[in-house]
Amino acid sequence: MLDTVLFSPKQVQELISTGNAVFIDVRARKDFEAGHLPGAVNMPDIFTYLAETTDDGLKTLQDKFVDLFSDYGLDGKKTAIIYEDALHTRYGGSCRGYWILKYLGYPKVGILDGGLIAWKQAGGALTTETTKPERTVFPISIQPHLMATYQDVLHALTNPSVKLLDNRDKVEWLAESSSPYGVDFAPRKGRIPGAVWIEWYDFMKVSDGQASFRSKEDILELAASRGLQPDDDIIIYCFKGARAANTYVALSQAGFKKLRIYMGSWNEWSRNPELPIEGGIPKAAAPLENA
Structure with missing residues (x-):
């Protein structure tokens, strides 16, 4: 398992050089096509997918992403690096991808620290070329x-x-x-x-x-x-x-x-009327000036 979670642009550049990593762009297709990391693949479903936590819902989530990650060549040996524009611009999309892979038990996964903005500010190159990895068997181990x-x-x-x-x-x-x-x-x-x-x-x-x-x-x-x-x-x-x-x-x-x-x-x-909610003025702990 990787100890590093947040990879600097320099570390990502080194991974690109090794050829032993898969770079997953969670942005919308049009943004990906306008320019992305060399060798990156596009998986907007990481951000857009709406999960349910019933038994059937969890099974659907697992099957969906195991299939997608298999398509993109995640075999347990390659390091997966997830990225978006920046950590604060897409509602946590890259971190969601990181967490999904951790939940599925993938041993080597990290996040591009600072996102694509940090990559470009560090002089990193973008490309519009597309990559089609060889499909593999994803090593699922639910956590x-x-x-x-x-x-x-x-x-x-x-x-x-x-x-x-x-x-x-x-x-x-x-x-x-x-x-x-x-x-x-x-x-x-x-x-x-x-x-x-x-x-x-x-x-x-x-x-x-x-x-x-x-x-x-x-x-x-x-x-x-x-x-x-x-x-x-x-x-x-x-x-x-x-x-x-x-x-x-x-x-x-x-x-x-x-x-x-x-x-x-x-x-x-919110879609299950049997589950309780609280409305109105918050009763729980949040300082008044921030609430």
């Missing part, structure tokens, strides 16, 4: 400890040893919008009861158009302000598990060990 289902979240509502972290945008936390796709994209607006809130942007700092995660000390301080400690059992949710994956990477880099993502997130939760 269930990384996934939270809607049932896990429901049980957590009465289990004080599990903490829920909502990292959606402010308007979603305040129940003013149901999703980033539109105010009424999902049937209900609100929050999962008892969740604390840290907006996903707060884990990053932006300079010259590129975002990077804050220092370990800053992240620990931010998490502690909402009552979250590195040994806590934490379930992170957003709308569909992309922003949650961005925060997952930030917290894991800061030393948090018991992290799960509720991959169905608000898209799934």
Whole structure:
């Protein structure tokens, strides 16, 4: 397993030279066709896919991405590097790809730190040439400890040893919008009861158009302000598990060990009228000036 999660442009350039890596661009097809890393393949489904965490939903997710990653030559020996424009511009798409591969048990996966913006600022070349890897057998080994289902979240509502972290945008936390796709994209607006809130942007700092995660000390301080400690059992949710994956990477880099993502997130939760929600003024821990 790789210890490195965030690969600098220089490290990615070295991987390109080895020929033993697969670079996965999660952007829309038109953006990919306008210019991408040499040898990269395009997989926008990493960002767009809406998951369900029923047994059938998890099986569908697993089958879909095992097939896609097999198509792109991920055989367990090649390093997979996921990238987007920047860590803050596509709602955590590259981190979602990283987390999906970790959940599927892939041993060698990382993220281009700073995304394509950092790559270009470092003098990295782009190409419009396409690559067709040889299909292989993806070495699936599901890591269930990384996934939270809607049932896990429901049980957590009465289990004080599990903490829920909502990292959606402010308007979603305040129940003013149901999703980033539109105010009424999902049937209900609100929050999962008892969740604390840290907006996903707060884990990053932006300079010259590129975002990077804050220092370990800053992240620990931010998490502690909402009552979250590195040994806590934490379930992170957003709308569909992309922003949650961005925060997952930030917290894991800061030393948090018991992290799960509720991959169905608000898209799934809001569509089941039997699952409780909280609306109106937030009751959970979020400083008034940030809420």
